[in-house]
Amino acid sequence: MSVTGLDAGVEKVTATPRRLRLSPLQWVGVGLGAVLVLSILRVVTGANDVDSSGLLIAAFGLAVPIALAGLGGLWSERAGVVNIGLEGMMILGTWGAGFLGYHLGPWWGLVGAVIGGAVGGLIHAIATVTFGVDHIVSGVALNIVALGFAKYLSVRFFSTLPGGGPTQSPPLEELPTISIPGLSDALGELEQKHIFFISDLAGVLRAFCTNVSVVTILAVLLFIATAYILWRSTFGLRLRSVGESPVAAESLGVNVLRYKFLAVLVSGGLAGLGGGFLALVAANVFRDGQTGGRGYIGLAAMIFGNWRPGGLLAGSVLFGYTDAAQLRGGGTTVHAFLLLLAVLLIGIGIWQIVRKGRVVQGVIALVVGVIVGAWYALTDIVPPELSSTLPYVTTLLVLAFASQRLRMPAADGQIYRKGEGH
Amino acid sequence: MSTFSPRKLLLAVAAPVLALVVAFLVTSAILLLLGDPVVEVWQTILSWPKPRQLVQIVNGATVYYLSAIAVAVGFRMNLFNIGVDGQYRVAVFAGAAFAGQAWFPGPLNVLLTIVVAMVAGGLWASIAAYLKVRRGISEVISTIMLNAIATGVVQWLLLKVAVKQQGSNSISTKPIPESSQLDGLGLVPGATNKVYTLILLAVLVGALYWFVINKTRFGFDLRATGRSESAAVASGVKVPRMVVTTMIASGALAGLIGMPLLFGQDHSYGTTFQAGLGFAGIGIALLGRNHPLGIAAAALLWSFLDVQSNALQIRAGVASEVVFIIQGVILFAVVIAYELIRRADVRLEQQRVARELAATRSDAPTPEGATA
Numbered sequence: 001m002s003v004t005g006l007d008a009g010v011e012k013v014t015a016t017p018r019r020l021r022l023s024p025l026q027w028v029g030v031g032l033g034a035v036l037v038l039s040i041l042r043v044v045t046g047a048n049d050v051d052s053s054g055l056l057i058a059a060f061g062l063a064v065p066i067a068l069a070g071l072g073g074l075w076s077e078r079a080g081v082v083n084i085g086l087e088g089m090m091i092l093g094t095w096g097a098g099f100l101g102y103h104l105g106p107w108w109g110l111v112g113a114v115i116g117g118a119v120g121g122l123i124h125a126i127a128t129v130t131f132g133v134d135h136i137v138s139g140v141a142l143n144i145v146a147l148g149f150a151k152y153l154s155v156r157f158f159s160t161l162p163g164g165g166p167t168q169s170p171p172l173e174e175l176p177t178i179s180i181p182g183l184s185d186a187l188g189e190l191e192q193k194h195i196f197f198i199s200d201l202a203g204v205l206r207a208f209c210t211n212v213s214v215v216t217i218l219a220v221l222l223f224i225a226t227a228y229i230l231w232r233s234t235f236g237l238r239l240r241s242v243g244e245s246p247v248a249a250e251s252l253g254v255n256v257l258r259y260k261f262l263a264v265l266v267s268g269g270l271a272g273l274g275g276g277f278l279a280l281v282a283a284n285v286f287r288d289g290q291t292g293g294r295g296y297i298g299l300a301a302m303i304f305g306n307w308r309p310g311g312l313l314a315g316s317v318l319f320g321y322t323d324a325a326q327l328r329g330g331g332t333t334v335h336a337f338l339l340l341l342a343v344l345l346i347g348i349g350i351w352q353i354v355r356k357g358r359v360v361q362g363v364i365a366l367v368v369g370v371i372v373g374a375w376y377a378l379t380d381i382v383p384p385e386l387s388s389t390l391p392y393v394t395t396l397l398v399l400a401f402a403s404q405r406l407r408m409p410a411a412d413g414q415i416y417r418k419g420e421g422h
Numbered sequence: 423m424s425t426f427s428p429r430k431l432l433l434a435v436a437a438p439v440l441a442l443v444v445a446f447l448v449t450s451a452i453l454l455l456l457g458d459p460v461v462e463v464w465q466t467i468l469s470w471p472k473p474r475q476l477v478q479i480v481n482g483a484t485v486y487y488l489s490a491i492a493v494a495v496g497f498r499m500n501l502f503n504i505g506v507d508g509q510y511r512v513a514v515f516a517g518a519a520f521a522g523q524a525w526f527p528g529p530l531n532v533l534l535t536i537v538v539a540m541v542a543g544g545l546w547a548s549i550a551a552y553l554k555v556r557r558g559i560s561e562v563i564s565t566i567m568l569n570a571i572a573t574g575v576v577q578w579l580l581l582k583v584a585v586k587q588q589g590s591n592s593i594s595t596k597p598i599p600e601s602s603q604l605d606g607l608g609l610v611p612g613a614t615n616k617v618y619t620l621i622l623l624a625v626l627v628g629a630l631y632w633f634v635i636n637k638t639r640f641g642f643d644l645r646a647t648g649r650s651e652s653a654a655v656a657s658g659v660k661v662p663r664m665v666v667t668t669m670i671a672s673g674a675l676a677g678l679i680g681m682p683l684l685f686g687q688d689h690s691y692g693t694t695f696q697a698g699l700g701f702a703g704i705g706i707a708l709l710g711r712n713h714p715l716g717i718a719a720a721a722l723l724w725s726f727l728d729v730q731s732n733a734l735q736i737r738a739g740v741a742s743e744v745v746f747i748i749q750g751v752i753l754f755a756v757v758i759a760y761e762l763i764r765r766a767d768v769r770l771e772q773q774r775v776a777r778e779l780a781a782t783r784s785d786a787p788t789p790e791g792a793t794a
Contacts, residue, residue, distance in 0.1 A: 006500055006554075006651055006665060084562060127754065133761045136502050136562060137708060141753045144705050148746025155741035156456060166741070296566045303563065385578035392567040399564070400557040 032201075037340075039200035047336035051200050053191055055324050055333075056207035061282060062327075063320025064219050065090070065291075068274030069298025070305070070312045071219075071226055072117070072267040077307060078230060079263030080243035081128055082413040084139030087295030088146030089120035089268045093275025095150045098169035098286025099157060101279065106173045109280045110215065110273065117272015118265055120146055125264035129257055132415045143295075154288055169286035172279065178217070180209040213281045215273075222270065227309045239263055243409035246416045257418055271295060300395045306406045318398065319391050326390040334387035338376040345369030348401075429770065437763040438709075438719075441755040448751045453744070462738035467730045467748075473613035475729050480609075482725030483718075484621045484682050485696075489703025490721060491631050492675035494712040496561075498635060499648035501668055505550055505565025506676040507700025508572030513543035513673075514680025515576045515595070518691030519583055521684070522596030531602040532685060536623075539677035546572065547673020548666070555662040561669065569700075580692070594692025604685040620682035627678065632714045644668060676700065705753050711760065724749060 038051040049055050069086045076083040096116025101109025120142060127138040155166045163170035187206035191199045230236035241249040242259045250256045274294070279286045297319050304318075305311025325333045349365035352358045446464075453460045471479060489506060496503035503509075517539030526534055550568055553559040584593040606616025635641040647654040647664055655661055679699050680691070688695055706724050710717030731745035 006647065006661060123754065127758055131758045131761050132765075133757050137757055138754075140502075140504065140704055141708065141750075141757055144701060145747075145750030145754060148743070148750040152741060152743040152747050155743045156458075159741075293566065293570055296563070300563050300567070303560075383578050383581075385574045385581065389571045389574035392570040396553065396559070396564060396567050396571075399559045400553060 031204075035200050035204055036197060039197045041336055041340055042200065043196055045336040045339055047333050048194065049328060049333045050325070050336055051203055053188065053203040053206035053210065055328055056204060056321075057210060058324035058328055059317065059321040060207060060216065061213070061320070062323045063316040064213075064216050065274040065277045065282070065294050066298045066301055066319055067223070067313055067316035068219055068277065069271045069295045070302040070316055071222060071298075071309070072121075072270035072274070073299045073302040074226065074267075074307065074309065074312060075230075075239075075270065076121075076124075076264045076267035077302070077412050078240050078243045078409055079260045080246060080409055080411045080414065080416070081124075081260055081264050081267075082135035082139065083124065083264070083267055083271075084136050084296075084299065085120060085124045085142035085146075086139075086267075086271045086299055087291060087293065088139075088143040089117040089124075089271035090275035090278075090291045090295040090298075091143075091146045091150045092116035092120045093272030094279045094286050094290050095153055095275075096272060097276035097279040098154070098172065101172040101276075101286075102161070102164075102169055106175045106280050109172060110175075110218075110276050113272045113276020113279070114269045115272070117275060118269040120272065121265045121268015124268065125261045128415070129260045129264065132417060134415070135413050151288060154286065158286070167288035169279075172284050172286070174284055175214055175280055177211045177213050179211055184210040213277075215277050215281050219273075219277075222273075223309055223313060230309075240409070243411055246411055246414075247420060250419070256416055260416070271298070274298065297391065297395060300399065303406060303408075304395075304398055304402060307408055315398075319395060322394045323391040326387045332381055334382040334390055335376065335380065337390070338372055338382070342369050342373035342376060345372060430767075433763050433767050437711075437759045438756065440763070441752060441759040444755040444759065445748065445752040448755065449748050452747060452751075453740075458740050458744070459738055463734065463740055463744065466734050466737045467727065467745075469730070471726070471729065473610050474615055476610050477613045477615045477617055478729045479722065479725045480621065481618050481682070481686075482728055483721040484618050484624045485679060485699060486702055486706050486721040486724055487624045487718060488627060488675065488679045488682075489699045490706035490710060490717045491627055491714070492672050492679065493700075493703045493707040494710075494717060495631070495635075495644075495675060496668055496672045497648075497707055497712050499644045499664065499668055500651075501665060501672075502562045503547065503550070503565055503669060503672045503676075504562055504704065505547065505568050505572075505700070506672070506679070506703050507698065508565070508569035509543040509546045509673045509676035510679040510700055511576050511695075511697075512546045512572050513539040513677030514684055514695065515579065515691050516542035517677070517681065518595040518598070518684055519579075521598040521602060522690060524599040524602070528599075528601035531599070532604070535598075535602075535684075536678065536681055539681060540674040541677070543677025544670040544674035547669050547676070551666040551669035554669070555665050584692075592693045594688075594690040594694075597690045598685070602685070603689055606686055616686075618682040618686040620685060623678060623681065627675065628714045628718065640667070679703070705749065709753060709756050723752075 035051065042048060042050050069090055072089065073083050073086055093113040093116045096112035096114075096119075097109040098112075100112025100115075104112075123145070124138055124142050127133040127141075128135050151167075154169065158164035158169045159166045161170050184206060187202045187209070190202040191206060193199055228236075230240060238249065238254045239259050239262075241252075242254060242256050242263075246256045249259075275291060278290050278294070283290065298316070301315030301319055302312045304315035305313070322337075325337070345365050346369035349362045349367075349369055352362035352365060356362075450460050450464075453463060489510065492506050492509075493503060517535045520538045521531055521535040524531060546568065547565075550561050550564045553564045554561050580593065580595070583595055585596050604619035606619055607621070609617045633641075635644065643654065643659045643664055646657065647659055647661055651661060680695070683696060684691065702724065706717060706720045709723070710720035727745050727749055731742040731748075734740045734742045734744060
């Protein structure tokens with residue numbers, strides 16, 4: 001699944017992997033199963049925060065910027081342009097949100113975020129599509145450039161403002177949030193009773209109807225729109241064809257470079273909006289270094305989601321959740337996860353040995369599982385410095401188990417020159 | 423062939439010159455747009471540095487150089503080790519903790535610390551190597567995640583071994599004994615500060631890098647893999663093994679980045695230790711085109727801009743952060759310029775071959791075709 005660069009002879013699934021097609025009812029089943037696992041975990045470990053509505057609201061809040069960055073990555077990579085520059089585009093988005101958000105109000109802040117991100121997308125598009133620079137080189141350079149621009153522009157425009165400083169904007173006005181009045185409170189009461197499974201389910205439902213930001217709703221709409229445009233419209237078919245086989249697309253009259261350029265621009269706008277969410281909704285202020293690598297995590301979520309919107313959303317929620325868990329519960333909640341991880345690893349180990357006959361891998365998983373289990377049993381809390389790494393460790397573990405079943409767009413990361421196929 | 427080397431040389435010089443001119447113009451345009459005093463900014467940055475600043479430039483460049491070489495080893499074979507940042511922090515922490523114990527006398531302590539740091543950096547990088555060759559995870563993603571994980575792990579370990587410093591909130595490892603501290607070399611006359619002794623290490627690393635990449639079987643395999651993986655595989659290169667070796671070598675080199683700072687300046691690793699060196703290394707490696715001398719020039723330029731921008735606030739009334747814009751624009755201009763020049767080179771080469779072929783085919787070669 002390497003973005004570009006070396007294959008390194010890693011064995012890959014060559015046949016089209018069996019696509020997981022679930023009906024809506026089965027999805028609900030999967031969701032209920034996850035709630036069940038969490039409620040068992042809550043009862044066994046006594047860490048009440050593992051599925052509280054407070055944690056889940058925070059998790060959704062943290063998932064939105066990651067999901068938007070990933071959605072940006074989806075647009076550009078579906079058109080065959082690897083976008084490691086999402087982080088930089090997000091950074092420009094946070095600054096744009098801070099600047100327009102302060103001067104014209106929060107709604108214009110969202111516009112500023114999209115413009116900021118799109119400027120990043122424009123630079124990446126000019127370098128990779130117009131000039132044919134290596135996608136990763138350009139993306140890495142963009143991240144360095146964007147960081148520098150945001151640093152200078154914030155010193156230049158925010159230091160003299162009341163309440164602002166060289167590394168942060170003045171406080172920004174809040175965007176409205178939406179709650180369903182009666183339902184939210186009723187579910188909250190039910191949740192407080194800590195009944196096995198029922199309270200857990202109430203907590204999850206409450207998270208969906210309490211203090212939902214308008215930007216979150218906008219993000220959901222953008223996901224639906226992306227899924228429709230890319231997979232159900234002629235435009236989307238052409239855009240994806242450019243990422244799969246630009247030569248074939250061009251022979252059918254598709255203007256390959258124009259599609260790629262446009263896709264990278266949209267990509268920048270979406271990533272910028274993700275940055276805008278951080279500044280306008282999550283923090284109500286622009287701060288230097290606010291993105292904290294979320295652009296990269298968005299890219300990882302997109303890879304984890306197999307370059308599809310549904311999977312990307314699931315990945316974002318997973319990372320948002322682990323991030324919220326370490327931010328809110330700190331060591332205690334993360335400590336509870338150790339038990340889950342130990343059980344999972346031991347399960348995988350047994351499965352590898354018994355069903356797959358891979359003794360070495362199985363034994364490794366078993367040994368690591370037992371070590372993690374011992375860590376859980378012998379300590380009460382994970383040190384905060386280590387628990388802060390949870391989202392990143394989760395990303396690596398998930399990719400390590402999933403990456404060989406993924407298939408990226410066939411021409412992803414390849415430089416295309418006009419008329420290459422003749 | 424020798425008649426064509428002037429063209430190669432010209433093109434090699436043309437790219438950076440073109441890029442610097444473009445960067446100058448673009449940055450000036452941005453400054454004009456923002457209403458900043460363009461002339462004063464360039465006057466400050468392009469003024470001749472004082473002896474003291476010269477030393478600062480050389481010292482900064484030494485550290486950047488090591489960082490960029492660590493990155494360049496991977497770049498030469500299309501292996502994008504974005505994790506140099508995490509690797510050097512893990513390594514310098516391990517090295518500082520080891521050196522602080524003072525188990526060995528003076529210079530021996532220095533040597534062994536360097537070995538410890540290289541091993542630590544290499545081990546941290548080997549995680550990414552394993553994930554790439556066995557689990558198929560792109561090193562770009564895994565090393566970025568490992569950078570974040572390194573931050574947490576190093577903080578945690580630092581708290582375990584830290585000693586409290588008097589009158590300061592920062593914590594650090596135990597300072598290294600005085601016998602192992604390196605005073606520096608008084609290379610610049612008239613300067614009160616000294617050049618890091620470990621600039622010698624940077625020179626040695628640069629020479630070794632050139633030798634290994636250009637004169638050994640390993641270096642040949644590495645470059646071949648970078649040019650065309652399928653061709654390398656066909657000629658018997660074991661790419662997974664190359665990935666593991668190169669990633670670990672890159673990590674081990676990353677382990678050296680903090681050494682000049684540790685022995686020549688900070689004498690311990692703590693919360694105030696210079697951060698972000700790995701990312702600067704990526705930019706400098708791109709700028710220097712992965713060539714040992716090119717990187718040296720790029721590192722000096724980067725460090726020159728860093729040091730010269732310090733006076734901007736006082737002399738031009740512009741925040742020194744403007745240097746990030748200049749560095750960033752140079753970087754972009756350079757990667758685009760290299761691509762343009764590379765393409766021009768290919769086109770000229772194609773034309774030359776076409777002319778030669780035309781000349782050999784016709785019975786009476788036309789003089790224009792042969793000499794142009």
